[in-house]
Amino acid sequence: MNHPKTKIINAPLNRVEGDLEIRVRLEDDRVSEAWSVGVMFRGIENMLKNRGPLDGLVITPRICGICSTAHLTAAAKALDAISGAEVPANAIVVRNLALMAEHVQSDMRHGFLMYMADFANSAYSKRPLYDEAVKRYEPFKGKTVIDVIKRTKEILEMVAIFGGQWPHSSYMVPGGIASNPNMNDIMQCKYLIDKFASWYEKRILGCSLQRWLNVQNGADLDAWLDESESHHNSELGFFIRYARDIGLDKIGQGHTNFISFGQLDLPENSKVMGRSQNSHFLIPAGFARNTEIEPFDQKKIFEHVAFSWYADDNGGKHPFSGETHPYATGEESEKYSWTKAPRYDGAPAETGPLAEMIISGHPLFTDLVNTTGSSAFVRELARLTRPAELIPAMKQWIMELNPQEKFYAHSPDITDGEGFGLTQASRGALGHWVSISDKKIVHYQIITPTAWNGSPRDADSIRGPWEEALIDTPVKDSENPVEIGHVVRSFDPCLVCAVHAIQGKKENIWKI
Amino acid sequence: MSHNAKKRIVCVGNRYRPEDSAGPMVYDQLVSDRLPRDIEVIDGGLAGLNLLRFIHGADRVVFIDAVNGFGPSNGVIVLDAKDASRHADTIFGHSAGLSYCLRVLPEVHDGKLPEIFVVGIEGTTDPDIILKAASMSLKIAAEGYSLK
Numbered sequence: 001m002n003h004p005k006t007k008i009i010n011a012p013l014n015r016v017e018g019d020l021e022i023r024v025r026l027e028d029d030r031v032s033e034a035w036s037v038g039v040m041f042r043g044i045e046n047m048l049k050n051r052g053p054l055d056g057l058v059i060t061p062r063i064c065g066i067c068s069t070a071h072l073t074a075a076a077k078a079l080d081a082i083s084g085a086e087v088p089a090n091a092i093v094v095r096n097l098a099l100m101a102e103h104v105q106s107d108m109r110h111g112f113l114m115y116m117a118d119f120a121n122s123a124y125s126k127r128p129l130y131d132e133a134v135k136r137y138e139p140f141k142g143k144t145v146i147d148v149i150k151r152t153k154e155i156l157e158m159v160a161i162f163g164g165q166w167p168h169s170s171y172m173v174p175g176g177i178a179s180n181p182n183m184n185d186i187m188q189c190k191y192l193i194d195k196f197a198s199w200y201e202k203r204i205l206g207c208s209l210q211r212w213l214n215v216q217n218g219a220d221l222d223a224w225l226d227e228s229e230s231h232h233n234s235e236l237g238f239f240i241r242y243a244r245d246i247g248l249d250k251i252g253q254g255h256t257n258f259i260s261f262g263q264l265d266l267p268e269n270s271k272v273m274g275r276s277q278n279s280h281f282l283i284p285a286g287f288a289r290n291t292e293i294e295p296f297d298q299k300k301i302f303e304h305v306a307f308s309w310y311a312d313d314n315g316g317k318h319p320f321s322g323e324t325h326p327y328a329t330g331e332e333s334e335k336y337s338w339t340k341a342p343r344y345d346g347a348p349a350e351t352g353p354l355a356e357m358i359i360s361g362h363p364l365f366t367d368l369v370n371t372t373g374s375s376a377f378v379r380e381l382a383r384l385t386r387p388a389e390l391i392p393a394m395k396q397w398i399m400e401l402n403p404q405e406k407f408y409a410h411s412p413d414i415t416d417g418e419g420f421g422l423t424q425a426s427r428g429a430l431g432h433w434v435s436i437s438d439k440k441i442v443h444y445q446i447i448t449p450t451a452w453n454g455s456p457r458d459a460d461s462i463r464g465p466w467e468e469a470l471i472d473t474p475v476k477d478s479e480n481p482v483e484i485g486h487v488v489r490s491f492d493p494c495l496v497c498a499v500h501a502i503q504g505k506k507e508n509i510w511k512i
Numbered sequence: 513m514s515h516n517a518k519k520r521i522v523c524v525g526n527r528y529r530p531e532d533s534a535g536p537m538v539y540d541q542l543v544s545d546r547l548p549r550d551i552e553v554i555d556g557g558l559a560g561l562n563l564l565r566f567i568h569g570a571d572r573v574v575f576i577d578a579v580n581g582f583g584p585s586n587g588v589i590v591l592d593a594k595d596a597s598r599h600a601d602t603i604f605g606h607s608a609g610l611s612y613c614l615r616v617l618p619e620v621h622d623g624k625l626p627e628i629f630v631v632g633i634e635g636t637t638d639p640d641i642i643l644k645a646a647s648m649s650l651k652i653a654a655e656g657y658s659l660k
Contacts, residue, residue: 062527062528062558064558065559109561140615140616153620156565167562
């Protein structure tokens with residue numbers, strides 16, 4: 001009888017915000033089991049208790065230096081809800097533009113500085129496109145790396161113009177924004193958007209936004225790639241060719257459940273329209289099993305801690321009743337992560353640009369998931385092309401700002417009550433659930449994108465999304481398990497946000 | 513928001529993590545006092561690669577950050593950009609900080625590079641150390657520093 005060759009590897013993922021360890025069991029050089037371990041305790045929820053209601057606007061943007069605007073957005077929306085504040089159209093647009101600037105920057109940096117860095121891994125030195133990958137992605141020198149850093153540092157000037165600083169700005173307040181942009185500010189932002197859009201079309205797509213938006217299915221994608229040298233050799237074209245060559249379209253499928261909290265409120269009388277006619281967001285909220293979309297209801301969200309180092313009801317609690325009590329005595333047997341396990345209607349769900357595309361009904365991504373299935377390739381393709389979804393709206397919204405109109409409407413006092421602020425961070429669904437009593441925060445729970453994607457098992461022992469996506473991944477060299485990095489990084493992990501600082505024990509390390 | 517001063521002090525770190533809070537503590541110290549008109553003090557927080565924004569257009573930039581392994585514990589040291597970036601992670605990550613930023617700076621900066629110094633705080637953040645780092649950073653921003 002032949003027994004499978006079994007090996008456990010423990011792989012800390014550097015190039016992840018905060019610390020993440022992936023433990024996998026290999027059988028016959030394929031992943032047969034996976035555990036996602038968040039090795040840091042965050043505890044920001046507990047820091048917020050007994051503080052003033054507005055303190056979330058200052059503290060939560062400092063959870064992370066990458067998703068700062070997203071946390072501010074969620075915190076402000078929660079307070080809008082509690083106070084009943086009406087947010088003027090101008091303020092909605094400024095909030096949207098700031099968040100979109102953060103997204104397009106993050107998408108480019110993740111794609112070309114973090115994800116494609118693995119394309120220059122020595123594991124691929126014999127592949128035909130390897131030398132070109134090194135020219136593009138070599139650390140500190142690759143021509144794409146340098147270009148992306150130069151261009152992406154500019155677009156976030158928008159947030160600094162609107163909010164005084166980035167990251168960690170706190171200019172969104174209940175009832176609008178605390179700044180009053182003038183026409184000069186607006187024109188500066190328009191210039192930054194136009195400059196980024198022009199670079200994105202020329203360098204990343206190799207075509208106009210309109211040409212790219214005509215790609216409606218997998219056959220269109222193949223035709224687009226072969227249509228011209230500029231498509232073939234663009235950053236997107238190179239990504240598609242390289243990813244297919246190394247088989248990224250065949251790994252990392254996962255549960256194929258998708259969740260989006262919805263983002264970018266559509267103000268009244270705006271000419272901007274989303275793909276979904278029934279949503280008041282540019283990017284709609286929803287939950288999808290494969291590509292079957294269900295209406296979203298935040299009451300269906302529960303966080304499990306059966307395998308997380310917390311003391312609470314293992315079976316899961318809604319974030320309005322969930323607690324953050326660390327419980328790591330060394331006697332907890334099954335628990336293995338500081339990340340909780342959020343579930344929607346009892347199911348794990350991945351979030352991020354691909355989930356946004358599916359729930360928006362984007363024809364290309366709906367077709368790809370229906371025909372070839374989800375994969376690391378499809379997930380990363382969604383991220384690299386999300387700016388094409390956002391830039392047209394950014395161009396329209398900046399022109400709809402009217403400095404003669406108000407950016408802030410007087411907000412009623414924040415009385416006792418509870419509310420939630422839901423949005424999409426660059427990596428996916430982000431929610432803040434807040435309760436105020438006696439003008440103090442008595443309860444604050446945050447669920448981040450990486451809590452969804454990198455969750456451990458739930459009370460039913462169902463794996464989290466990237467744990468599931470790793471199953472059956474072939475690993476050619478356990479000393480250089482680059483394939484594991486491809487799968488996990490296709491979710492764009494951000495552990496500082498996800499875990500609720502303790503340095504984990506690092507033994508038997510294989511760096512990915 | 514543009515930064516107009518030609519001499520800048522950029523304080524880097526996370527005020528909610530004690531081992532990384534030295535920069536923000538020096539920021540609080542500096543802004544609690546009257547500053548020279550030609551020196552701008554900036555809360556760099558966790559800006560990471562976006563610290564590049566604070567370098568553009570400057571003649572001299574002094575970064576303040578917690579450091580580890582550069583000198584004796586419980587002290588303040590001064591490094592140039594090359595020394596400070598020597599141990600940068602070779603590949604970018606979300607947590608890429610000042611060292612990555614300084615390492616890539618010569619490749620991505622347009623125009624003449626400003627003088628760059630890093631005032632590193634090794635170990636403790638007791639009030640005397642913070643005061644010393646604040647005072648040194650002001651002097652270096654105003655006059656420069658010889659590392660010989």
